[in-house]
Structures are given as structure tokens and as C-alpha cells.
Amino acid sequence: MDTAKKHRGTSGPATGASESSHASKSSSQQHQDALTFVRRDLTKAHQQDKKEFFSNVAAGVAHEINNLLVGAIGAANLATKNTAISAQLQEELRLIEKAGAQIADFVERLSLAAEKGIYHFKKVDLSAVLEKVIKAQVHQLPHGLRVQHQVESDLPRVSGDAEKLEKALRALLINAFEACETRGDLVHVRLGVENASSIDPDELFWPFESQPHKLLSLSVEDNGCGVPEDVMVRIFDPFFTTKFPGRGLGLAMTAGVVKRHGGSITIRSVQHKGATFSIFLPAE
Numbered sequence: 001m002d003t004a005k006k007h008r009g010t011s012g013p014a015t016g017a018s019e020s021s022h023a024s025k026s027s028s029q030q031h032q033d034a035l036t037f038v039r040r041d042l043t044k045a046h047q048q049d050k051k052e053f054f055s056n057v058a059a060g061v062a063h064e065i066n067n068l069l070v071g072a073i074g075a076a077n078l079a080t081k082n083t084a085i086s087a088q089l090q091e092e093l094r095l096i097e098k099a100g101a102q103i104a105d106f107v108e109r110l111s112l113a114a115e116k117g118i119y120h121f122k123k124v125d126l127s128a129v130l131e132k133v134i135k136a137q138v139h140q141l142p143h144g145l146r147v148q149h150q151v152e153s154d155l156p157r158v159s160g161d162a163e164k165l166e167k168a169l170r171a172l173l174i175n176a177f178e179a180c181e182t183r184g185d186l187v188h189v190r191l192g193v194e195n196a197s198s199i200d201p202d203e204l205f206w207p208f209e210s211q212p213h214k215l216l217s218l219s220v221e222d223n224g225c226g227v228p229e230d231v232m233v234r235i236f237d238p239f240f241t242t243k244f245p246g247r248g249l250g251l252a253m254t255a256g257v258v259k260r261h262g263g264s265i266t267i268r269s270v271q272h273k274g275a276t277f278s279i280f281l282p283a284e
């Protein structure tokens with residue numbers, strides 16, 4: 001996309017003020033500038049506190065619900081085995097079990113968004129993970145939408161948790177499909193390898209955990225509605241959505257999973273033309 005925008009957080013000290021322009025400023029202006037810097041630092045610290053607060057609350061809630069759920073699902077499961085109960089009651093108990101499984105899934109997404117959850121790291125072939133996710137999703141493709149994918153050969157592995165990576169990729173694909181609901185008809189997924197030096201650090205939403213040399217790069221490009229500026233600044237906030245209440249955990253979860261893998265994300269978008277979400281993960 002030629003008019004691709006670069007995006008990061010909007011806070012942080014302003015740059016570009018030359019020393020001579022600083023010297024020519026009045027003392028009250030300098031005082032004002034200093035206050036602006038302090039305010040920005042406080043805003044940053046406040047955002048960090050809020051993130052930590054969310055993370056702790058989400059992890060606590062997830063833990064408590066999980067404990068309670070084990071008992072509830074277990075009891076419903078045992079009751080279904082009771083042959084003395086009516087077929088209707090059996091059916092209702094199954095609905096309870098199903099709702100329990102949906103709550104468990106929600107709780108897992110919540111804890112992944114909070115950058116928590118138990119990870120089992122192994123050598124992962126990301127192309128196999130991608131293949132699996134695409135295969136599962138193409139059956140539910142909205143009418144008229146095409147998905148193309150391109151995978152480089154002989155890709156290095158990543159150290160990762162395949163199940164969590166699956167969830168992160170699925171969330172990106174579903175977003176791309178949904179972005180094409182009103183306009184757009186093509187989602188293009190690319191998986192390849194890149195040198196870290198070829199990635200502009202200013203474009204990353206957060207820096208890499210360590211300085212990787214080679215990265216696996218997975219991008220999901222759609223020609224849908226695009227991401228407006230006011231959405232971009234809140235896009236990874238848990239429960240932020242432009243869809244309907246109860247949504248908004250997809251990208252928070254993707255960000256949580258990518259961070260736990262030491263990776264980062266870029267988003268390029270042109271409004272009404274589409275968006276490209278790219279995940280970068282350190283290669284083994």
C-alpha cells in the first residue's frame with residue numbers, strides 16, 4: 001500500500017526542537033515545555049499502571065472463574081450420566097456443559113490478553129500452524145471472499161506455543177474477513193523470513209524483547225474498510241471494539257500472545273482501501 005501510515009503510541013517527548021529555537025524561547029515558554037514533558041511522562045506512567053491493573057484483575061478473575069467452573073461443569077457432566085433423568089433434562093444439562101466450555105474459552109482469551117496463561121514452548125513450524133488455521137476458517141468464509149496465501153520454503157522454526165499462536169492468527173484472519181463485510185473481497189496472507197534490520201523500529205507497536213537477528217514475518221492483508229486514526233490509537237485495548245458489546249478481545253489477545261513470544265506487531269492501513277497486520281516473531 002503506497003500511502004501506508006506508520007503508527008505507534010502518541011505519547012513520548014516531542015522531537016525535532018533545535019537548540020537554537022530552544023534558546024530563543026522565553027522562560028515562561030521553557031517552563032511550559034518542561035510541564036508538557038512532565039505531563040507526558042505521567043501519562044505514560046499512568047497508562048503503564050492501568051495496563052498492570054487490568055492484567056492483575058483479569059488474571060485474578062480468570063483464576064477464580066476457572067476454579068468455580070471446574071466444579072460446575074463436573075457436576076453437570078456427572079448428572080448427564082444419570083439414566084433416571086428425562087431426555088429433556090439430559091439435553092438441558094448438555095446446554096449447561098456447552099455454556100461452561102464457552103465460559104472457559106472466554107476466560108482463556110481474557111488471560112492471554114492480560115499476557116498471562118500457561119505457555120508450553122516448543123519448536124514450532126509456523127507454516128503448519130497457519131495451514132491449520134486457514135483450513136478451519138475457509139469453511140466459514142463470507143460469500144464472495146477469497147483467501148490467498150503465500151509461504152516461503154525452508155522457514156526457520158520459532159520457539160513457541162502452537163495452540164496460543166493459532167488463536168492469535170485466527171483472530172487476525174477473522175478481523176480481516178469482518179473488515180471485508182461491507183467492502184473488499186480479498187485477504188492475502190504471507191509468511192516469510194526477514195532480517196530484523198529491515199524493519200523500521202518506529203513502525204512497531206512495542207520494541208522486541210531482545211534484539212533478534214532473524215524474524216518470522218506473518219502478514220494478513222485485506223482490502224476492506226481500513227482502520228481509522230481514532231481506532232488505531234486504541235486498537236489493542238482489551239474490550240475496545242467498533243462492532244458490538246461483548247467483542248474486543250481479539251487484538252488484545254493477539255498482542256498478549258505475540259509479546260509472550262518476544263515479538264511485535266505493525267499495522268499499515270489506508271482508510272476505505274484496507275489494512276495489513278504483520279506479526280514478527282524471533283526465529284530459532
Ligand SMILES: Nc1ncnc2c1ncn2[C@@H]1O[C@H](COP(=O)(O)OP(=O)(O)O)[C@@H](O)[C@H]1O
Binds near residue numbers: 175179222231251
Ligand atoms: N483488519 C481490520 N480492518 C479494519 N479494522 C480492524 C481490523 N482489525 C481490527 N480492526 C478494528 O479493531 C477493533 C478491535 O479488534 P478486535 O480486538 O479483534 O475486536 P473485535 O473484532 O471483536 O471488535 C475492531 O472492532 C475494528 O474496529
Ligand SMILES: [Mg+2]
Binds near residue numbers: 174248251
Ligand atoms: Mg476481532
